[in-house]
Amino acid sequence: MAQMTLYSMPSSGNSYKVRLLLALLGRDYVHVACEAGSPALAEAKAEGKAPLGKLPVLHLADGRVLNESDAILWYLGAGTDWVPRDPYDQARMLSWMFFEQNRHEPVIAVRAALLCYPERAHLATPERLSALLEEGHALLALMEDGLQGGAWFCGDRPTIADIALYGYTCTAGTRGGFDMARFPGLQAWCARMAALPGYVTLEHQP
Ligand SMILES: N[C@@H](CCC(=O)N[C@@H](CS)C(=O)NCC(=O)O)C(=O)O
Structure with a gap:
């Protein structure tokens, strides 16, 4: 098939x-x-x-x-427990996904790329790295607040918004150089993601 x-x-x-x-x-x-x-x-x-x-x-x-x-x-x-049924919950989930693409990825992922990909090294000026660091910490603080002490970003179970946000947050410290110790809620959330049944790491190749 x-x-x-x-x-x-x-x-x-x-x-x-x-x-x-x-x-x-x-x-x-x-x-x-x-x-x-x-x-x-x-x-x-x-x-x-x-x-x-x-x-x-x-x-x-x-x-x-x-x-x-x-x-x-x-x-x-769609049709799985990863997408809530209620339209309001769906919209909340989508708002985190738009945040991820419009604001988080262009900062968190870009700083990691500047530091990790040799072909981008010439773009990694101290001024740019410093601005991205400051901006990234502010975005991570928004995420920390967004969790509101809860386990997941939208409701009481993980949704595809958690996966979207996790894609680059999981390496924000190791690759992007962001200080994750400032964000205990995000660290606990990352640990919850990594404990999900079936979880694979970035490095895992199917
Ligand atoms: N908004 C797109 C971004 C995709 C994207 O930028 N992909 C990059 C890698 S992260 C890529 O394919 N780069 C290869 C290239 O530009 O040649 C998404 O979320 O899928």
Whole structure:
């Protein structure tokens, strides 16, 4: 039987979100690893596998294609316990996902990329790193407050918003150089994520 195929970048938090949800759901799929700057990525783009020029991209078994990590999370999570049924709860969940894409990822992920990818090193000026550090700490503080002492970002169980936010928060300290000790609620939340049945790390390759 045909399977869905995920084109994903092993080192990328956006791609990791999708690999993580697939693992938590116990879904089978074909994985095509396309690391940044690799021939595999160039080939995937040349073959039109990434219509918007970015990964992750999910190719469904029937040939339909989905771009954008958070849209893919929505598709895979629909009808499961990872997406709340109530429209208000759904909207709250989506508001965290838009926050993640519009504000969190452009700061938390970008600082980590500047520090970790050699080809970006020339862009990592002290001024830029310092501004991103300050901005990132402010965003992480918003997340800490957003948890409101609860276990998850939207309601009493994890949703795809938790996965979207986790993609880059889990490495904010180790890769991005953010001081996670300031955010005990986020650290406890990361530990809860890592304890979910089926959880896989960023490094895990299916
Ligand atoms: N908003 C998109 C961002 C995707 C994105 O920026 N992907 C990067 C890796 S994190 C990529 O594919 N880079 C390869 C390239 O630009 O050639 C999503 O969440 O899926």
